[in-house]
Amino acid sequence: MKIISISDTHGKHKDLILPPGDTIIHAGDISMKGELSEILNFFEWFTSLNYKFKILIAGNHDFYFERESDQTIKGIIPNGIIYLNDNGITLEHVKFWGSPITPWFFNWAFNRHRGEPIQRHWDLIPNDTDVLITHGPIFRTLDTTKDGQHVGCKDLFNKVHEIKPQAHICGHIHEAYGMVEISGTKFINASVVNEKYNLVNTPIVFEIN
Numbered sequence: 001m002k003i004i005s006i007s008d009t010h011g012k013h014k015d016l017i018l019p020p021g022d023t024i025i026h027a028g029d030i031s032m033k034g035e036l037s038e039i040l041n042f043f044e045w046f047t048s049l050n051y052k053f054k055i056l057i058a059g060n061h062d063f064y065f066e067r068e069s070d071q072t073i074k075g076i077i078p079n080g081i082i083y084l085n086d087n088g089i090t091l092e093h094v095k096f097w098g099s100p101i102t103p104w105f106f107n108w109a110f111n112r113h114r115g116e117p118i119q120r121h122w123d124l125i126p127n128d129t130d131v132l133i134t135h136g137p138i139f140r141t142l143d144t145t146k147d148g149q150h151v152g153c154k155d156l157f158n159k160v161h162e163i164k165p166q167a168h169i170c171g172h173i174h175e176a177y178g179m180v181e182i183s184g185t186k187f188i189n190a191s192v193v194n195e196k197y198n199l200v201n202t203p204i205v206f207e208i209n
Helices: 036-048 063-067 070-076 116-122 154-163
Strands: 002-006 023-026 053-056 081-083 087-091 094-099 131-134 167-170 178-182 185-189 204-207
Touching: 036 053, 036 063, 036 070, 036 081, 053 094, 116 154, 131 154, 178 204, 185 204
Parallel strands: 002 023, 023 053, 053 081, 094 131, 131 167, 167 185
Antiparallel strands: 002 204, 087 094, 178 185
16 A cells, blocks of 8 residues: 655645655644634545545644544544544554644643543553554654754554554654654654645655555
């Protein structure tokens, strides 16, 4: 399966140039303020893309998904879009799991305090996950800010290195864009914008068995 990974489009999705593939994954922050109009604009674009599978999680800017009920959210998601929120799906024998949760930072959407409050979410991740999608990175892997600080999640670090998925896709820390392979796991920060919200990065493409 050829996977196209993007994150942190922040309303600039229509300016992206996307390569061909089988599956596209968006790792959150489709909007700037999480307003319904932004979400619907993104859905219109995402639905039109020519991929067999289209997977989405929310990010810390996407307040709509935290504010509204599951039933309301389900009612606006078009057919053909797979929205994951601490749950998973198996597609062509590949097991995906997605979560929007990030460590607490200025009371953005889907923030949880480090330690037990955030660990509850990571405990839900199945051990046989092939592709893990979280909005934020793990600690010390594609999590370095422009000030040189590592701001990824230590609790998620432990979980990912325990289950060893084939790939972990995230975004959130714009300036940490890139891909690195560690102990058989492809770690991908797919943020397409930089810290100034300029669209400068290309989608990251990889294949999975």
